[in-house]
Amino acid sequence: MDPARSFAPVRAADIASFDHEADVLVVGFGCAGGAAAWEAARAGADVLVLERAGGPGGSAAMSGGELYLGGGTPVQRACGYDDSADNMFAFLRAALGPGSDEDKLRLFCDGSLELFEWYLEIGLTFNPSLYDGQSWMPPTQDGLMWLGENAHPYDEVARPVPRGHRPATESFGGWLLMEKLVAAVAAAGARHHTDTAASRLVLDGGRVVGVVARRYGEPVTYRARRAVILTTGGFVDNEEMLADHAPVLLGHGKVSAGLDDGSGIAMGLAIGAATRGMAVTQIAASFLPAMICRGMLVNALGRRFINEDVYPGLASAAAVRHQPRPYWVIVDEQGYDEIPERDRWNVRPAFADETLHGLEKDLGLPPGSLETAVATYNRHAEQGEDPYFHKNRRWLRPLRAPYAAIDPNRGFGGESPSGGVSGFTLGGLRTTTDGAVLDVSGVAIGGLYAAGRASSGIHGAGYISGTSLADGAFFGRRAGRAAVRH
């Protein structure tokens, strides 16, 4: 074992003098670490953030920047939508379940309006307009988008309102979110050290009083007068941890900045911390939502398996997790023509045929499977019904020859057929709603907090865009405040 890679704790008594100290040490400068540092600094603490990379940002800076917010934000109201914390909770409980953390989720929903205000405070703006299409990433600067709230079964468990909030920028907004947050953290008076990879906690008795990091290969010691907050992200970039805890992600793309190495989780585990949901993942293929909703999404047996108008993260997760691949979208000429050009991402049909029998052969599907599937779909669509999967009737229409098959995953450069799967981890250290890290006996470890994907947050088995960024900021802020009170 390379000692530089050990996560074993160090005794405070074995450190003659610390190289640096602060009231609160934050390990990792992504969205959770930034939020924690901001709160702790604003509460008057001397805060130092350690970041392994050459600059702050983390995986949040690489993300789309959607923020899952609701409860009646000014943006929702400007777009004509009434929302409430209860309504938001009902949706997320279903969409992030089963197994979502209801205590955390309740707080998250009750505090969503205040979180929206905080994003304004750190300098983000949101345009008061809705993108009313099916999209991962609207090609506009609209500040609001749907994230599956209006699709079955979610439209029945809660009143459908859009909650995907987008900072005003073109395309991916994660960089903007982090640019504003980093500036706000500096303005609040927190310092940060980059190129500094923490890997061991310092213990005094059972209490965490610092960390040992490495900078350019040399050990550097940091004392925390009050607390250490671990915000190092998940472990999608650590192949060994993936194999042990979330093997479904092995061999797939990583939604990260390449540094989600699980080090914060390992540092906690090394001193007896508990974890939760280490197998829980976001995993998706980048199915083009404006295409799949206009056709019939089938698996390698020529069978539908979900309502095509659901949040594309759920459709593609259902495919990747449980369906034989490749997957295909079967469309007819009218359906293809109706796809807005900007939502096509230059994807063209892989096969086209006058008959389903011919298309079935082209795709290598079981004989008769596609004919049967389309006949069933059409019979019900004529009545405006989808008794199998309850696709919304605005997308239901019988398919007519000629037909085409599209690889649903071509849009973002996914490899054919239906490759291009990617994801990240959602499990981590088990924390209280204030971010205190619990040990395996259920007792809070003195001086240790965690937030963001180094911890287990609101998520059960499900995931919706913007919930990880927002949960990271929300519980990062709570951890920052609690660490100062500590």
Next chain:
Amino acid sequence: MDPARSFAPVRAADIASFDHEADVLVVGFGCAGGAAAWEAARAGADVLVLERAGGPGGSAAMSGGELYLGGGTPVQRACGYDDSADNMFAFLRAALGPGSDEDKLRLFCDGSLELFEWYLEIGLTFNPSLYDGQSWMPPTQDGLMWLGENAHPYDEVARPVPRGHRPATESFGGWLLMEKLVAAVAAAGARHHTDTAASRLVLDGGRVVGVVARRYGEPVTYRARRAVILTTGGFVDNEEMLADHAPVLLGHGKVSAGLDDGSGIAMGLAIGAATRGMAVTQIAASFLPAMICRGMLVNALGRRFINEDVYPGLASAAAVRHQPRPYWVIVDEQGYDEIPERDRWNVRPAFADETLHGLEKDLGLPPGSLETAVATYNRHAEQGEDPYFHKNRRWLRPLRAPYAAIDPNRGFGGESPSGGVSGFTLGGLRTTTDGAVLDVSGVAIGGLYAAGRASSGIHGAGYISGTSLADGAFFGRRAGRAAVRH
């Protein structure tokens, strides 16, 4: 926190004098603990086994007692089957995957003949005859049974040979296995203490040198001169650990003796041990295999989802994990009449109808779904083919009116419709192939071993009857030998 429920380690310096001591302490007297104790005692060590219950046996004693063995055992040869370690490995790698531990699996297959001999040595006998039907638990004393080796896709990845070995007894054989093992352990000279629940490891520096247990509410201290071996079973009886790591089992029946509380895993975690596959579970509904193979197994959408002749644990796991319930077996009169009386478990059809249209209504399936599914099945069955799921042609026959629907899970008292789901956990402490427990930095923790379901064994996402008992004994024996060498 009730201090009696703490898993926090105790420093050896804080224990004035130990109440008991031994060379090797084994914690938990099930199949893995018994095997470890037997080996350690036979190697000359003074061995003491601590058991939380009033007597030895653990979950193994409540089990069916099937042992997954192969590579050419005398029983396989007597039944006319050639097998090899490679052939066994090829099957198990597929059936226990993805994510099986190939190093452990390789050793397990290479050592299977020797493990068979060991079972003879401790006093088990196996009748040299095959039960050639589809069954969870043959109603005979045949010593060999199929466990899905002859069904698609497994019949293609390895030469199909049966490997389910059954000790000579009526029905469930776990009690007999443990009766013989307990006697063998005593004959080998190992002692045991019952009603003794270990909950904390004793550390001297970083090394494990004992345990603190509770007996009738009072703490009792045990010193281990060489090593502690944790064989406490899984955590299916610990609701909090299930919620954190394997929520799929929440609310379902527990395949255990009620004491799989995860205590050994928690004791290891409390000192920084690593885990592997904590989300991996066996979960099944007790589908009657002789029924499902003679009909068509469908989900709540009236769709088939697997070849009905596969190992029933795989069929029911596929249903429970991924299919909307209830599930039904659709049979015709000929199929029902062909089910051997002894394999019917007194289960009668829930509904019968002259038409599929009528049956579909009785079952509340989407209109047309069953007619379509049977038409497709029949069209292919007439050609002896099943292009969807590759059911073996010996079970393929078009279904003819009148039809009946059977709740596939009625046999073992499962609640209708399709309730009666149960399971257990397969993840646990991360160990070397000799059972040494690894910490989160990948370094073996001095003096600490684990085996059986307190550890992660050969399993990836899959499970086959008899693999957990056999892996428990196999790696328990290795841990027992290694602990003495320690």
